[in-house]
Amino acid sequence: MGRSPCCEKAHTNKCAWTKEEDDRLVAYIRAHGEGCWRSLPKAAGLLRCGKSCRLRWINYLRPDLKRGNFTADEDDLIVKLHSLLGNKWSLIAARLPGRTDNEIKNYWNTHIKRKLLSRGIDPVTHRPIADAARNVTISFQPDAPSQQQLSDDAEAPPPPPPQQQQQLKPPPRCPDLNLDLCISPPCHKEEEDQELVKPAAVKREMLQAGHGTLGLCFGCSLGLQKGAAGCTCGSNSHFLGLRVGMLLDFRGLEMK
């Protein structure tokens, strides 16, 4: 006995999306806004799983998506963010306006991973491969300083021997990276675009329900619960979805 399937698999399309399906989905979301993906396919007249509709919209049809090649800056940022966040593609995507987690994940797996490997850098640990072979433990625990270091400089000198390492303070993970760390919803431009898509009735409902995203305090933008210590905005309990691990991960990072 398990959870019921997310959709009636027997009557759902699983092949590539057609132009007509795309149009239907876009038209429906323009008219009704996002949300309730489970019921959306039926309401929109699509023979698709809700999950599939959500993915199609998020990864392909959203009006604010930036298509095309990644710029060198984006490339660089992805590497740095990955060294900090690991495979948290959605968090990385949140720092790259117009890019989706899926797109970044694909780009990482097909381009960046290979590029790092060719430079002799382990794409998982972001350390020179020789180090990885020495079985260095990488920890994201807040009190166990990570030995990761910024790795985009392929000519970095080899690290000191283990004994010496113990006496050294861990280097800042990305000294030149100003994350401008407010883990806010992707970006206001996107928010605005999405707001445009929502019909007035939906917007009104959201406002009444306290779902407006404007005016989020810094604490909340970092994933703190509203009302918790550090929160300076309203009292509604609202969690942005940052997982505890991520919260811990950000502790100790200097906010600018």
Place this chain on the structure above:
DNA sequence: AATGACACCAACCGCTATTGG
């Protein structure tokens, strides 16, 4: 021109987290 290898990326699957009754 044929074909095999490789690269890319859209989409699916399975799992976890969150929410609400």
Place this chain on the structure above:
DNA sequence: CCCAATAGCGGTTGGTGTCAT
């Protein structure tokens, strides 16, 4: 508090295009 429903995330797969032989 428990449990089912739902949303969202990350890993993986399969189809398609491109390049080399």
